[in-house]
Amino acid sequence: MSIIKVSTTPFSDQKPGTSGLRKAVTVFKKDHYLENFVQSIFDSLPELKGKTLILGGDGRYYNRQAIQTILKMASANGVGRVLVGCDGILSTPATSCLIRGNNAYGGIILSASHNPGGENGDFGIKYNVTNGGPAPEKVTEAIYQRTLTIEEYFILESADVNLNNQGSFKLGDMDVEVVDSVKPYIELMESLFDFDLIKKMLTGGQFKMCMDSLHAVTGPYAKAIFEQKLGATAGTVINGVPLEDFGGGHPDPNLVYAKELVDILFGDNAPDFGAASDGDGDRNMILGKHFFVNPSDSLAVITANAHLVKGYKDRLAGVARSMPTSAAVDRVAEKLGIDCYETPTGWKFFGNLLDANKATICGEESFGTSSNHIREKDGLWAVLFWLNILAVRQESVEQIVKSHWQTYGRNFYSRHDYEEVATEGANELVNQLRNQFDTLVGKTYGKYTVKYADDFSYTDPVDGSISEKQGVRIGFTDGSRIIFRLSGTGTKGATVRVYLESYEPDTTKQNLDTQEALGDLIQVAEEIAHIKKYTNRDKPTVIT
Ligand code: VG1
Ligand code: CO
Structure with a gap:
């Protein structure tokens, strides 16, 4: 078995979203697409050599093929040991559990979560760090930067390995253990x-x-x-x-x-x-x-x-x-x-x-x-x-x-999703809201008066890192809120999420239907954001 160095050129669209990199299967199947991203992960982890990784996925189409490729690349990149779920299956929480339980260095999860699967569906890949959790933004950003400059990747020349039964074997110099996906x-x-x-x-x-x-x-x-x-x-x-x-x-x-x-x-x-x-x-x-x-x-x-x-x-x-x-x-x-x-x-x-x-x-x-x-x-x-x-x-x-x-008290709450709308309109929707921030405060819509309108920004209280523009918030004096966000997990066009919340302390009014209770606020959202115009839809795709 020998390690081969393969020349490649960068793809410009490998920026991880809310939860890893998600694309249509057809995109992942492009020559070098998966390999580029995996090598970029490895290149962003300077201490990887000799360490243990956990590997598995949700079983969707392309799971097995991707696992074979990743195992061979892990071996070629000097990973010490990989624990892989039997049949390549590991749920996201089970992967986190295995990373922690085995003091692994990290893990790779193959999933596009709730996105549809199959040949015409989506595939995804995300990297989890030593604590068992999703890579923080500084790591995903480093991976992304690497995808923009990558010129080569490394892979072991070898036959596919058998993942159908538990057991241990060598793949090049690397140990592979096929483990029980469920028991731990x-x-x-x-x-x-x-x-x-x-x-x-x-x-x-x-x-x-x-x-x-x-x-x-x-x-x-x-x-x-x-x-x-x-x-x-x-x-x-x-x-x-x-x-x-x-x-x-x-x-x-x-x-x-x-x-x-x-x-x-x-x-x-x-x-x-x-x-x-x-x-x-x-x-x-x-x-x-x-x-x-x-x-x-x-x-x-x-x-x-x-x-x-x-x-x-x-x-x-x-x-x-x-x-x-x-x-x-x-x-x-x-x-x-x-x-x-x-x-x-x-x-x-x-x-x-x-x-x-x-x-x-x-x-x-x-x-x-x-x-x-x-x-x-x-x-x-x-x-x-x-x-x-x-x-x-x-x-x-x-x-x-x-x-x-x-x-x-009851917090009446609902989310309205407008899925797969045109990206341009979705961006305009958010931008015109931002342009209204100054003029909105103090305005009254029926019983609602705007108290604040801004972009949510977060400073991590532990490491001080700052994440900006995490959703447009419009808050009202009675504590009600409307929030607008663009999804970071979709793969087709844009998805606009509108979140609506109002508080009801009066026990006699708590049994109303949610959409009814939020009816006025839903109208205010339309009035302020012109959702129908910018999404070109007259109603949400999904209401939860
Ligand atoms: C969505 C949800 C978010 C969740 C993310 C990943 O993100 O809103 O709360 O953490 O999916 O979940 P977005 O950017 O589309 O709103 V999963 O189960 O897809 O890993
Ligand atoms: Co999920």
Whole structure:
């Protein structure tokens, strides 16, 4: 086996977004495209030689081929050892768990998360650092700069390796271990949650649940945890076989793309609890019988009930949420007397807070929640957290959320996405909002008066790094907010996200329909931003 040096030329479009580099499969399949990016990762890690990396992906189309290439390049670049998930499968949280559990130097995750897969779908790659979390901006920026100047990459000339069974072998000078993708993750979950109590609930004959893995990576994890470990009836996990194209669907756990589950939970004979996760297993949607739990509320309920759960019964160090996430959790933090941090969108911004023990639980409105047990968001963790709370409290999901609102007030919250709109219009939408900043403050729209209008900027309290222009915020004197952001994960055109939030302390008004309760604010958003004009759409693609 010999190492070959291949000459290449840079691609100009390899800048990582909110969560790694995501492109259509057809782009990734261009000659040298994947190799350039992987070599740029390796070139940006000066201490890599002899170290251990974790490697795996969500099983989408091109996962296996990419893993073969990356293994051969890792060997040629002097990596000491790679632990790769059996069949090339690792969920994002399981990768984070393995990086930490094996003191690895870092990990490479192959996923485009919730973006569709298959030959005509998307592929993605992201690098995670030693703490198990997504590379911070200074690392992704270094990788990007390298992609702009790269002239060669290194790869081992060798036959493909067999990833179908666990075992160890050499690839050139590098050790490869094909490891159990599921077991270490389950052990971590068992250390945090009361599996006996949850099992009692799931096998007691009263309580029924349904878990939709959307033909993505959590299938094997969910079956092992819910059906095998916790005794839920066979068939509890639906769409549990990972498919290269996710069965043609969007593996995005929301009310639109997880329609099969939503129909089950809102139908006759609905089970008591439903959950779904995304392509790479880091997101979750929680449903009760005929009841949707908004992810911002889920974060608040988890925080308020953390003392009931084994792994979190001691005082929480603090909580953190992304800026567009509703302030429901802020109210819980206030009551608990702990700090609440507000970060830009993207899990990488929680890493420092978790490492410095400033936050224990973190969450995003985009169906992502997790804690300091790893450094990624964790879909099944959130599902188990809810099951543990339900098993302790013996109340329904709806009762738990409604009593939460009674205690803390309700933050009505919704996100309107305009997907795949023209990039030019989307940029103009944001720019004309920026031009209005000075004139907006003090203006009144019905019952709403603008208190501030600005670009959100974040200074990391641990390392002082500054991230600017992280979303346009328009705040009103009563605490309501409208936020506009352009997605950093899409691959076609632009996606405009509009986040709407208003606070309702009056318990008699908390049961309104969300879109109704936010109706006036939705109109104000249109009035200020002219969304229809700039997106050329008369309604959002997805409302959550
Ligand atoms: C979206 C979400 C963000 C999340 C990111 C990655 O980013 O809004 O909260 O962290 O996806 O999640 P954007 O830039 O499209 O709004 V995942 O599950 O795709 O790794
Ligand atoms: Co994801």
